[in-house]
Amino acid sequence: MQNFSGVGVSPGRIIGSVRQMPKPVSEPAVGERLSSSTTADEATASLRAASKVVQAELQGRAAAATGAGRAVLEATALMAADPMLIKAAVKLITSGTSAERAIWESGASVAEMLHNLGGYMADRATDVLDVRARIVAELRGVPAPGIPQSTEPFILIAEDLAPADTATLDPAKVLALVTSGGGPQSHTAIIARALGLPAVVAAPGVDELVDGTEVYVDGAAGTVSVDPAADEQALVAAWLLAAETLAVFDGTGSTADGHLVPLLANVGGAVDAVKAAELGAQGVGLLRTEFCFLERDTEPTIDEQVVAYRGVFDAFPGKKVVVRTLDAGADKPLPFLTDSTEPNPSLGVRGYRTDLTTPGVLKRQLTAIATAAADSPAEVWVMAPMIATVDEASDFAAMCRVAGLKIPGVMVEVPSAALLADRILGEVDFVSLGTNDLTQYTMAADRQLGTLAALNSPWQPAVLHLIRLTVAGSIAQGKRKPVGVCGEAAADPVLAVVLVGLGVSSLSMTARSLSAVGAVLKSVTLDEAKRLAELALSARNADEARTRVRAELPILEQLGL
Amino acid sequence: MSERKATIASRVGLHARPASIFAAAVGELPIEVTISLENDPVEDAMDASSILSLMSLGAANGDVVVLRAEGDGAVEALEALVKILETDLDAE
Secondary structure, eight states, X not given: OOEEEOEEEEOOEEEEEEEEOOOOOOOOXXXXXXXXXXXXHHHHHHHHHXXXXXXXXXXXXXXXXXXXXHHHHHHHHHXXXXXXXXXXXXXXXXXXXXXXXXXXXXXXXXXXXXXXXXXXXXXXXXXXXXXXXXXXXXXXXXXXXXXXXOSSOEXXXXXXXXXXXXXXXXXXXXXXXXXXXXXXXXXXXXXXXXXXXXXXXXXXXXXXXXXXXXXXXXXTTTEEEESOOHHHHHHHHHHHHHHHHHXXXXXXXXXXXXXXXXXXXXXXXXXXXXXXXXXXXXXXXXXXXXXXXTTOSSOOOHHHHHHHHHHHHTTSTTSEEEEXXXXXXXXXXXXXXXXXXXXXXXXXXXXXXXXXXXXXXXXXXXXXXXXXHHTOSSEEEEEESSOOSHHHHHHHHHXXXXXXXXXXXXXXXXXXXXXXXXXXXXXXXXXXXXXXXXXXXXXXXXXXXXXXXXXXXXXXXXXXXXXXXXXXXXXXXXXXXXXXXXXGGGGSHHHHHHHHHTTXXXXXXXXXXXXXXXXXXXXXXXXXXXXXXXXXXXXXXXXXXXXXXXXXXXXXXXXTO | OEEEXXXXXXXXXXXXXXXXXXXXXXXXSSXXXXXXXXXXXXXXXXXTTOHHHHHHHTOOTTOEEXXXXXXXXXXXXXXXXXXXXXXXXXXO
């Protein structure tokens, strides 16, 4: 039996047949000419036909979509047969260039023009390049880029998934995700956990699997096996049984000896919030407010924001809801806030820093949050992302006071904030560790790079030390102000135990992980968690930290985690 | 040659959804229609059925654009297109 091994990022065991995500369309060779058997007229006709096919396909997808996604697809469909794009290509064909190369170049110049216009137009450049790739695929007779369409559910194999793929990923059709690239904090991992799909990332060689091959995927162990037999079928059956126990969270996060650790949910809107409340979340540890701002050309009004925030607050009467102010920039650009031409967006104007370049947006958002909070039954806390200095924390707290918000806090994502946590907690009432960014900034490793997956693990002892330092800062400050975690680390039941042992006071995660984290946490006492935290801190590397802690938690085997 | 002026009513200007709607409407007409900003020379007029041209035109809310067309039904066609531009398509 052929096996592949990678990093398990979302538990679950399943058997199914694979479908490969089509490879990105390769660039037609520079200077590629029409073949001797094709006339320019024939090539022009093929190009027009291909562009119409792509247009019809995109129109079909637009008709099936809703909301902002639909508008984007409709515009993209128009681009596919746009006179500007096609005319420039036809001109090149007339001078002897192949149809593929002609549309490639024409698309490139249109995309460059849009890019130079900046803002919203610059974002549309990506759509032109997508259309161009689809037309070239159609001309070559190969599958269009994107998640394959299928009537039967399948296991999706890809190099890595992008945030845009989420929109076209149908959880009823996709059984599991396996990628050759990506890391534990890649978008594939985040998407898989949010959808509750078993997933293995950074598994080299899986891109050689032929469509239709039957495989067994273990999203906890990080393994993929071809031609599964009776053993694997038994493992799948055992998982299904364990999954039933894991399906419910009783609504109280606690260690075996009764040390309470509230388990909260990360949500991105009212729909998420209602679902999280049903799954037993004890509140919201991270409300991502980008949902009101994304896919828009202009800032939402205060009234629009009030309605959106209230929808989330209403789902958690009497409970804590931590609102994170707008975190635009880097992988979440917004046309009216961020500069898409920054050479290094992760280290650029993002998060709280956008208040420097576009003052007013944050102030209006705080007003909207305060208005929504005023007549809401939820206990509303507010925090700013990407805080690097004590002054920023103090300025943010002052803005919150002016807006009438009582409990200001900040995220600890930049190592400088972890190092000065005691002083920062002198200015604000709580901190929340964003472990995804804290890891990428501590290890200086891009979250999206599969080749750096090993560096980009929250199990890195250096990251764990910074978390301990943040807790120590809270102790040194004197008032034991809360130190929560709202990154992907909190959703890993094993790492969650370590975080509690390090002294973290609450854990916030994708709602689907609540039950698994709750079950594992209940199997250890606080003293045991502290001992496991020491084991992880003193490990030589991330792998050793994880292996050491896993070995001490027999419940993982029982639950198939 | 018929010529009509129109003031862009959409809050976001003539791009995104408003541009899609307008380009699609022009594309359905049997005649060619060009568009340019009020003070731009005629030679700079662009194909109004091209969403990419419309986006590069960069007409903002309140800007005046000139539509031009020739042939049978040009007058009526421009009349209908002016109406589209002078409606706030975002509000719908």
